[in-house]
Amino acid sequence: MTLRPERARELMKNFDRCRLLVVGDLMLDRYVSGNVERISPEAPVPVLHVTSERSVPGGACNVGLNIQALGGHSELCGLVGTCAHGQELLAHLDKAGVGTSSVLRDPAMETIVKTRIVTDRQQMLRVDRESTDITEIVKSTAFASLLAGALVDVDGVVLEDYGKGVLQQEVVSQVLSYSRAKGIPSGFDPKDNHELDVRGITFATPNRKEAFTVAGVRDRRPDLCPTEDTYLHQAMDKLCALWEPENLLITLGAQGMWIREKDGGSTHLSTRAREVFDVSGAGDTVIATTMLALSAGACFVEAAELANVAAGIVVGKLGTATTTQEEILAALEDQP
Numbered sequence: 001m002t003l004r005p006e007r008a009r010e011l012m013k014n015f016d017r018c019r020l021l022v023v024g025d026l027m028l029d030r031y032v033s034g035n036v037e038r039i040s041p042e043a044p045v046p047v048l049h050v051t052s053e054r055s056v057p058g059g060a061c062n063v064g065l066n067i068q069a070l071g072g073h074s075e076l077c078g079l080v081g082t083c084a085h086g087q088e089l090l091a092h093l094d095k096a097g098v099g100t101s102s103v104l105r106d107p108a109m110e111t112i113v114k115t116r117i118v119t120d121r122q123q124m125l126r127v128d129r130e131s132t133d134i135t136e137i138v139k140s141t142a143f144a145s146l147l148a149g150a151l152v153d154v155d156g157v158v159l160e161d162y163g164k165g166v167l168q169q170e171v172v173s174q175v176l177s178y179s180r181a182k183g184i185p186s187g188f189d190p191k192d193n194h195e196l197d198v199r200g201i202t203f204a205t206p207n208r209k210e211a212f213t214v215a216g217v218r219d220r221r222p223d224l225c226p227t228e229d230t231y232l233h234q235a236m237d238k239l240c241a242l243w244e245p246e247n248l249l250i251t252l253g254a255q256g257m258w259i260r261e262k263d264g265g266s267t268h269l270s271t272r273a274r275e276v277f278d279v280s281g282a283g284d285t286v287i288a289t290t291m292l293a294l295s296a297g298a299c300f301v302e303a304a305e306l307a308n309v310a311a312g313i314v315v316g317k318l319g320t321a322t323t324t325q326e327e328i329l330a331a332l333e334d335q336p
Contacts, residue, residue: 003305004332008306020072021075023167024078024167025163059112076098112130156179159187167196169197172196185295192213205286285310286308290303
């Protein structure tokens with residue numbers, strides 16, 4: 001770890017000057033929590049006595065929340081329905097200060113909702129609601145116009161793919177063409193079952209499973225030290241050939257991160273997590289922090305180091321979570 005608290009503070013003081021656009025799949029995450037004390041007499045399933053319910057923005061929305069929590073300014077471009085769930089999601093985003101003027105509200109769209117049933121901090125079940133095909137909505141003139149307007153005067157663009165249909169190739173190509181023309185950074189958080197041409201992206205942040213799946217490499221030894229993992233290096237080589245990113249950052253869970261820079265240099269960052277309660281949304285934190293740091297003047301390794309610290313904080317929280325500048329600085333100052 002080479003990033004010192006003084007340098008992190010210098011970078012983060014510029015976050016409030018950064019306006020970032022997040023394009024991708026917008027979701028509402030619901031949590032139903034309670035206690036299980038018996039099995040149902042109707043079927044061999046546990047009976048949950050509900051003690052609390054809450055909802056938070058998820059999917060690409062969580063990237064926007066992370067940007068706001070870190071002191072930046074975020075705008076979302078995506079789709080929601082005109083249903084109650086869509087209104088609930090937009091209300092959460094507005095309250096958090098996330099821009100929603102580029103979100104298309106369409107009555108043919110069923111707002112994506114993931115409901116998690118939780119007991120004793122463990123997830124028992126997840127129930128999903130979503131539209132099966134939104135291709136025509138994404139290809140509409142209305143959405144293309146919103147995206148074009150959203151791209152104006154931003155300092156960076158995040159492509160956040162949850163495989164639900166917003167990130168079609170036409171959308172990705174429009175974003176990359178604009179970012180290259182304006183010289184602003186672009187980031188890509190992929191989904192392993194969705195192939196997209198993102199050649200020339202500034203950086204990509206797949207997790208290990210996504211990296212190996214997209215690269216078409218069998219993950220034989222995930223327990224190996226990353227510096228000795230030839231399969232990981234093979235997957236990285238293939239991704240660099242496929243995506244032609246300026247930088248590649250693969251998140252490795254308990255083994256931290258592996259970075260390949262545009263000059264060919266490689267860096268391994270050990271995990272900063274002390275406790276892991278929930279890894280959901282950690283990738284959102286990584287790409288949000290990395291993009292903010294790059295937009296604030298960091299080199300890529302500095303940006304990745306800051307993101308590594310941020311991710312180590314959020315995995316210690318239950319559910320999709322965010323962190324703050326104060327928490328990051330405290331973690332950095334506490335390092336040996």
